[in-house]
């Protein structure tokens with residue numbers, strides 16, 4: 001009887017996740033840069049847009065996310081290059097507002113972490129009326145929090161290791177975990193190994209009670225061939241690995257860190273590579 005009550009509660013409590021589509025392969029920019037826009041736009045669904053910076057703009061080719069709530073829209077990162085981003089973001093916000101018959105939501109700029117390939121265009125947005133910067137949201141090093149966008153709540157999860165200021169966002173509506181440079185198909189640069197091990201363990205626990213549709217990071221450096229990465233600095237990357245990972249990759253990461261037992265080592269796994277890196 002108790003089990004039945006529990007099951008009934010569970011099914012009521014779990015609204016279906018908002019679905020979306022990811023491309024099998026992303027444009028990377030090039031090989032002919034004169035023909036490439038600085039950003040490729042992908043509509044995951046009508047309320048979530050993924051922007052990929054072209055390799056012609058900057059070899060890091062980071063991904064940016066534009067996440068719409070009813071009151072606020074969050075731009076997660078501003079990229080690595082210098083070209084104009086404001087007109088593109090303004091256009092997407094205006095289109096969203098028109099399509100959904102809603103007033104334009106307020107723009108909030110947030111970041112996955114403090115590295116320069118993720119906030120290069122902040123200055124373009126600074127000082128603009130109505131634009132708000134989330135900063136580090138006053139998080140303790142291993143503290144959690146929430147951002148409310150209006151009928152859309154993002155859980156905020158501090159993840160020191162790659163960067164002391166690294167933050168992961170969990171979108172309750174789509175089940176997407178925005179993992180920044182902490183875990184993605186590429187080189188996982190780990191500056192503070194012990195902190196990264198702790199963070200990964202906490203993230204495994206955090207995701208154990210939540211539905212995770214995708215882990216979406218901010219770079220692709222892995223080829224579509226298992227265990228093979230593109231060399232550092234590659235601008236044009238045909239036949240890349242997909243952007244998305246799943247929670248199983250997180251468990252694989254945790255198992256590998258446990259196997260290494262506190263000893264930093266470079267290890268190539270099927271879909272990403274561990275790269276210990278000394279703090280400069």
Ligand SMILES: [Zn+2]
Pocket residue numbers: 113115162163181
């Ligand atoms: Zn980084």
Ligand SMILES: [Zn+2]
Pocket residue numbers: 060062115117118181218219
């Ligand atoms: Zn990065």
